[in-house]
Amino acid sequence: MDSKEFKKFCKDEFAKRGFRKVKTCYYCQGNGVLCGLYLQHSDFGPEYYVNFYFFIGDFTGKEYPSRYDYDFYGRIAFMSKTSTINGGKTFLGGLIEYNYYTEDELRLYIDKGFEEKISPVLEHGKEEIVLLLKQDKCHANILREEETLNKLKD
Template sequence: MTKQEFLDFCHEEFTKRGFKKRKKTYYLNGEGILVGLYLQKSMAEAYYVEFDFFIGKFKNPKLYPTTYESDYYGRVCVLSKDIDEGDYYMTALIEYELYTPEELKPYFDKAFDEFIMPPLLEGKETVLKIMEYYDDYTLEEKENIIEKLQLDQ
């Protein structure tokens, strides 16, 4: 897939789920939580598809926070086309030229179904469950998010 085809694919995947583009980020507002999606360019012919979560009430799209202000984040992961130690592996670095939209779609669906949409649809209580999946948060970062979730109620 070309770079433009990948960008178009991402745009379609984001907008069909209700995300709206504001500058370079796609946003969707939930009850007490805002999700931002954006494509982070790599040095290679590749992108990271990052999803950022912001806890709080955000009414004015002109004042939406940036990725640098996120409370926690994750990335869409796909099965690599490279083999490491005799096997394929999951990677967040999407080398778009190696994939077709049909190959990427199941990974995007999984990311939306399991990580991105639950806090928007089910509420903030799913935030901690998702953070547990991404185990790279320190205890202090988790405590700060718990506090922020409680303050926002």
């Protein structure tokens, strides 16, 4: 799979879950939470990260925020296909070496990321973010951490 095929695969996977592309991000409004997905290209080779962002609030009919204005963020995890630089075994991380995967292999990780992290938040709202924070599966925006964490209390 090359970069173009990978981006099309992600676009299709995101669209079937209700996300639509606006500029460089894919967005879906949930229960009091907007989710943004962004494909971050690695500077180190033919690799991407699938970043997710949660914005507290209802953005229906409003301009979507940029990914830099997120309240909480995380990454979908993928099992590496190559060994580490020190000859170690493969590992679970955020980096996707897309040219080593088939669509079916990638779909397993995308499905799991949605099942465990994204869909529960869109369906049930910000109380699910609290659970993700406790499990270290997402993080508050460190530039305005106190403000962001206070949004979970309302």
